[in-house]
Amino acid sequence: MTTTQQTDAAQNGPLEGLVVLDLTTALAGPYATLLLAGLGATVVKVENPASGGDSSRNNSPYFGGLGLTLDRTADTDMSVSMMGRGRNKKSITLDLKQARGREVFLRLARGADIVVENYAAGTADRLGVGYDDVRAVNPSVIYASISGFGAQGGTGKAMDSIIQALSGVMYTAGAPGGDPIRFGLPVGDLLAPLYAVVGVLAAKVNREATGRGQHVDVSMLGALTSLMSIEPFDAFAETGLPLRTGNEVPRLAPFGIFRAKDGFIALCGPTDTFARGVFRAMGRPEFGEDEDFATRDRRVRHASELHRLIGEWARDLPRAEVVAALSAQGVPAAEVLEPAEALRNPDVLAREEVVELGHPQHGATGLMGPGVPIRFSEASARLDRPAPHLGEHTDELLSGIGGYGQGEIAELRKSGVV
Amino acid sequence: MTTTQQTDAAQNGPLEGLVVLDLTTALAGPYATLLLAGLGATVVKVENPASGGDSSRNNSPYFGGLGLTLDRTADTDMSVSMMGRGRNKKSITLDLKQARGREVFLRLARGADIVVENYAAGTADRLGVGYDDVRAVNPSVIYASISGFGAQGGTGKAMDSIIQALSGVMYTAGAPGGDPIRFGLPVGDLLAPLYAVVGVLAAKVNREATGRGQHVDVSMLGALTSLMSIEPFDAFAETGLPLRTGNEVPRLAPFGIFRAKDGFIALCGPTDTFARGVFRAMGRPEFGEDEDFATRDRRVRHASELHRLIGEWARDLPRAEVVAALSAQGVPAAEVLEPAEALRNPDVLAREEVVELGHPQHGATGLMGPGVPIRFSEASARLDRPAPHLGEHTDELLSGIGGYGQGEIAELRKSGVV
Structure with a gap:
C-alpha cells in the first residue's frame, strides 16, 4: 500500500461504509447517532412528517438570517439543538404509523448495518419497527435501544432530572446534610448514548467473528447508576468517611x-x-x-x-x-x-473536541458544539457537515438506498407517507 | 448453526478472543480496560513489582477477613478500588524500567490486539513501550492513550478536579452568581475511558476493513469539554436565558x-x-x-x-x-x-448494571460496584471474576502468551524483572 493510499484512507472515518438507520429523537438517542456519524458511518435520520420531525427542531433558541432568536423568524431558521445534534446526518421523512411508511422503513433496513431507537420501551415493537421486525428482513442487523429503564423496564417518562434523582448523583455534590444538587450537564441523558455506541461497536466486532447480529439494550438509569458505583461511596460511608464534603476534600x-x-x-x-x-x-x-x-x-x-x-x-x-x-x-x-471560556480553550479547539456549529444556509454561527473527542492516527473523526432541514434527503435516500423510482416517490409524497 | 451452539456462543462476551495489554493505573485507564474485560476481552494488567503495582491497590479503605478497614490488616486485604476496577483482569508484574522488562512486554505485545495506557503524554515513548515501539513488533496493533490533555498536550497532572475546573462543568450546577460546584461523581476521570473504548472498537472495525491498526488518542479534558458543549449553554447566555438556575428551572x-x-x-x-x-x-x-x-x-x-x-x-x-x-x-x-439506596435499586441489580463486589479469598463483600450497563441478546457482558492480587497470573501469562520456559521465568523473577 502506497503512502498516498494511506493518506486517502486516513481521510475517512473509521466506520466508513456502515449504514445506520436512526429512529431517535430528543438528546440521548441523537447523541449516539451523532458519534456514529462523526466516526464516518452514513446515518439516515428518520423523521415523522406529520409532527414536524425530531422534537429538538422546536427547541428555542434558533439561528437564522437574524442570528440567534428566541422565536423562529423564517423557514430556514434551525434550532441550536438540531444544528449540533443533526450534523453529518441525512434526513428522510417517513410516517411510521402508515403501513406504507413501515414498508419503506423495512426496505431501507434491509441494507442497514445498524438501527438505533430511543422510544419508550415497547413502542418500536408496537409500531412494527422493533428488533424482531427488522431482523425478519435483515438477520444480521445490529439493533440498539436506548430507553429510560431498559427494554423490560417501566414506561415512565425518562427525563434527565428523573434519571439524576434515581441514580444518587444529586447527593454527591454539595455540603454534608445539604440539599441535593441537580447537575446542569445532563449526565442522565448523555451516558446511555456512550454505552450504546460501545455496545453497537462490540456487537459489530462480534458479528465479524460469528456472522450474527443482535439486540443491544441500554438504560439511561442503568448507565448513570453504574458509573456512580465506581467510586466506593458505600465503603466511604461504612468507614465513616463523609460522602459529601462540599468544595474541599x-x-x-x-x-x-x-x-x-x-x-x-x-x-x-x-x-x-x-x-x-x-x-x-x-x-x-x-x-x-x-x-x-x-x-x-x-x-x-x-x-x-x-x-x-x-x-x-x-x-x-x-x-x-x-x-x-x-x-x-x-x-x-x-x-x-x-x-463560555472552557468551550473556547485553544487546545480543545485544536483537537476538534469542540467545534464551531455551522448553519446549512447561513454558515458560521459563532456557537460551539461537540466534536468527536477521539483522535485516530489512520482515520479521521469529524462533524463537518451542517444538520439537514426536515426531509432534506428524502428523495435522494428513497431512490438511492431504497431503490424507488421517481413515480413511486411522487406517490409516497402525495399520500403523506414521506 | 444449531440452537445449542447459539446458546453457547451467547454465554461469551462480544469481544471474546481479543487480547488487551493494560498499562493503566488509577481510575480513568483502568475503567476503560474494565469495560473491555466485561465485554469478554482477555485483559492482561501489567504492574510494576518495584512500586507495589497500580496505585489504587493502596487506596483506603480495604476489605479482608476483618471486613472493611481503613488500614491494611493482612496480605490478602484488597482496596475497594481494586476490587472494583481489577475484576476479570489478569495481573502480571513487569519492571518496564529494565531492558529485559521491556523485552518481555514487547514479546507479549506481539500477540495482543489492543494496548491501553494512561501515562502522562510522552511517558510511554520514553519507557520504550509507546505506539511506535509496539507497532514495530505488531503492525496491526490498536494502541490507545488516555491522558489529561492529549498526546501533544501538557504534562500537567490531570486530576479529576483539575479537569472539572477547566471544562466549565463546575458552573453548570448551583444558583446564578453562586460559587462553582465540584461534582462528587468524577466526570473528569470517567468520560475519557468511555470515549477510549469507543475509539478502540471503531479502530477494530476499521482494521477488519483495511487490515491496519492505529493509535487512538483521548484527552480527559477534551472528553468532558466536548460533552459540555452539547447543551447550548452559549446560546442560552446570548439570548438572556440563565445558565444556572439552582434546583428549579x-x-x-x-x-x-x-x-x-x-x-x-x-x-x-x-x-x-x-x-x-x-x-x-x-x-x-x-x-x-x-x-x-x-x-x-x-x-x-x-x-x-x-x-x-x-x-x-x-x-x-x-x-x-x-x-x-x-x-x-x-x-x-x-x-x-x-x-447507597440508588445502588441497590432492584431493577438496576436485575440488569447487572450494578453488581456486588467479591474478594478473591473472602467472597461476598456486600459492597456494590459497576457492571457493564449494556445488555446483548446474543452475548453476555459480565464482571464476575474477582480482581487479582499483584502478579497473581505472572507465571501463567509468561508461559502461556509469552511462551517462556520455567527456567527463564525463574531467572526473570530472580533478577526482579517480574
Whole structure:
C-alpha cells in the first residue's frame, strides 16, 4: 500500500461504509447517532412528517438570517439543538404509523448495518419497527435501544432530572446534610448514548467473528447508576468517611476550590510533595516542617485550618497568578472556568473536541458544539457537515438506498407517507 | 448453526478472543480496560513489582477477613478500588524500567490486539513501550492513550478536579452568581475511558476493513469539554436565558427538586398536560384555568409563585406519597435517592448494571460496584471474576502468551524483572 493510499484512507472515518438507520429523537438517542456519524458511518435520520420531525427542531433558541432568536423568524431558521445534534446526518421523512411508511422503513433496513431507537420501551415493537421486525428482513442487523429503564423496564417518562434523582448523583455534590444538587450537564441523558455506541461497536466486532447480529439494550438509569458505583461511596460511608464534603476534600488536604480575587481556582495537593509545593507557592515553606502540616495524617486532622490559610492567601490575588505560583511549584492547579471560556480553550479547539456549529444556509454561527473527542492516527473523526432541514434527503435516500423510482416517490409524497 | 451452539456462543462476551495489554493505573485507564474485560476481552494488567503495582491497590479503605478497614490488616486485604476496577483482569508484574522488562512486554505485545495506557503524554515513548515501539513488533496493533490533555498536550497532572475546573462543568450546577460546584461523581476521570473504548472498537472495525491498526488518542479534558458543549449553554447566555438556575428551572416551570417531609423529590412538568397533572395531584385542578398558570408562557412568568405553591404542598407529605400522586396523574416524578439506596435499586441489580463486589479469598463483600450497563441478546457482558492480587497470573501469562520456559521465568523473577 502506497503512502498516498494511506493518506486517502486516513481521510475517512473509521466506520466508513456502515449504514445506520436512526429512529431517535430528543438528546440521548441523537447523541449516539451523532458519534456514529462523526466516526464516518452514513446515518439516515428518520423523521415523522406529520409532527414536524425530531422534537429538538422546536427547541428555542434558533439561528437564522437574524442570528440567534428566541422565536423562529423564517423557514430556514434551525434550532441550536438540531444544528449540533443533526450534523453529518441525512434526513428522510417517513410516517411510521402508515403501513406504507413501515414498508419503506423495512426496505431501507434491509441494507442497514445498524438501527438505533430511543422510544419508550415497547413502542418500536408496537409500531412494527422493533428488533424482531427488522431482523425478519435483515438477520444480521445490529439493533440498539436506548430507553429510560431498559427494554423490560417501566414506561415512565425518562427525563434527565428523573434519571439524576434515581441514580444518587444529586447527593454527591454539595455540603454534608445539604440539599441535593441537580447537575446542569445532563449526565442522565448523555451516558446511555456512550454505552450504546460501545455496545453497537462490540456487537459489530462480534458479528465479524460469528456472522450474527443482535439486540443491544441500554438504560439511561442503568448507565448513570453504574458509573456512580465506581467510586466506593458505600465503603466511604461504612468507614465513616463523609460522602459529601462540599468544595474541599479534608481527607486529601490541601485539596479544593478556593476563591481568588477575580474568580476561583482548583488545587490538588494530597501528597507530601504537592503539599510542600503549595506551602512554597504561598511563601510559607516553613509549613512543610510545621507540627500541624508536615505529614498527610496531620494535614487531614488540621484540614480546616490549612484550607483557611490557603483561602486567605488566594483571595487577594488574580486567579491566574495563584495558578501560576502553584504550577511553578509542580502542584496540580487550574482556574475554574465558565462554560463560555472552557468551550473556547485553544487546545480543545485544536483537537476538534469542540467545534464551531455551522448553519446549512447561513454558515458560521459563532456557537460551539461537540466534536468527536477521539483522535485516530489512520482515520479521521469529524462533524463537518451542517444538520439537514426536515426531509432534506428524502428523495435522494428513497431512490438511492431504497431503490424507488421517481413515480413511486411522487406517490409516497402525495399520500403523506414521506 | 444449531440452537445449542447459539446458546453457547451467547454465554461469551462480544469481544471474546481479543487480547488487551493494560498499562493503566488509577481510575480513568483502568475503567476503560474494565469495560473491555466485561465485554469478554482477555485483559492482561501489567504492574510494576518495584512500586507495589497500580496505585489504587493502596487506596483506603480495604476489605479482608476483618471486613472493611481503613488500614491494611493482612496480605490478602484488597482496596475497594481494586476490587472494583481489577475484576476479570489478569495481573502480571513487569519492571518496564529494565531492558529485559521491556523485552518481555514487547514479546507479549506481539500477540495482543489492543494496548491501553494512561501515562502522562510522552511517558510511554520514553519507557520504550509507546505506539511506535509496539507497532514495530505488531503492525496491526490498536494502541490507545488516555491522558489529561492529549498526546501533544501538557504534562500537567490531570486530576479529576483539575479537569472539572477547566471544562466549565463546575458552573453548570448551583444558583446564578453562586460559587462553582465540584461534582462528587468524577466526570473528569470517567468520560475519557468511555470515549477510549469507543475509539478502540471503531479502530477494530476499521482494521477488519483495511487490515491496519492505529493509535487512538483521548484527552480527559477534551472528553468532558466536548460533552459540555452539547447543551447550548452559549446560546442560552446570548439570548438572556440563565445558565444556572439552582434546583428549579423557571423556563420549564413547573420543574425542579422539592423538599418533602422525609427527603426530596424531582418533578418535570414543562408541558400543559404535565402541568395540569401536577395541579390535579396537588388537589388544585383549578390552577389549570388560572390566569397565571394556564399556559406555558404564563407559568414561566410566574414560576417562583408556582414553585412556592408546589413546595408548600410537598413539604408535609412523605416523598413516596408525593411521587405516587404525581405519577398517578402521568407526571414525570421521582424520589431523590442517596447513593447507597440508588445502588441497590432492584431493577438496576436485575440488569447487572450494578453488581456486588467479591474478594478473591473472602467472597461476598456486600459492597456494590459497576457492571457493564449494556445488555446483548446474543452475548453476555459480565464482571464476575474477582480482581487479582499483584502478579497473581505472572507465571501463567509468561508461559502461556509469552511462551517462556520455567527456567527463564525463574531467572526473570530472580533478577526482579517480574
